[in-house]
Amino acid sequence: MDRTQVKLKLTSNPEVLSALNHVGALKEDKNGKGKYLAIQFDAFEYRFYPDVEIVVPSAVAEGLYRGSGVLIGDAMSGTQQPGLEVVEKWELGEQEPSKKASKTTCSVCGEEQGTVKALVAHMATHADEGEEEEGK
Numbered sequence: 001m002d003r004t005q006v007k008l009k010l011t012s013n014p015e016v017l018s019a020l021n022h023v024g025a026l027k028e029d030k031n032g033k034g035k036y037l038a039i040q041f042d043a044f045e046y047r048f049y050p051d052v053e054i055v056v057p058s059a060v061a062e063g064l065y066r067g068s069g070v071l072i073g074d075a076m077s078g079t080q081q082p083g084l085e086v087v088e089k090w091e092l093g094e095q096e097p098s099k100k101a102s103k104t105t106c107s108v109c110g111e112e113q114g115t116v117k118a119l120v121a122h123m124a125t126h127a128d129e130g131e132e133e134e135g136k
């Protein structure tokens with residue numbers, strides 16, 4: 001089973017975007033959401049809009065990544081560049097790296113406190129709650 005999850009997004013490289021546009025790979029959304037990159041994989045069309053991230057299993061991600069390639073420059077000296085970017089990867093059952101708690105995230109309620117000082121003060125409020133409950 002494919003356990004690796006991959007988060008992909010449309011590249012932000014303007015050179016690659018203009019090349020994709022040039023070859024007609026970028027399609028205009030009928031609902032006015034802008035241009036998107038459509039890639040067929042496994043009888044399914046994946047649409048990548050700017051600033052929209054898509055999470056897929058790694059096997060699908062590899063296929064989409066390969067399918068997103070576009071030639072930059074001329075046929076002789078140009079290079080293939082992927083039209084997609086890998087944002088992050090993680091194993092199924094793990095938390096997404098971007099959603100992982102930082103050092104200043106409350107371990108009780110998961111709220112981000114920003115600074116250690118604020119976290120300490122915040123944790124104290126949980127401690128009070130706990131004591132009250134135990135006393136009941």
Ligand SMILES: [Zn+2]
Nearest residue numbers: 106108109111
């Ligand atoms: Zn908290």
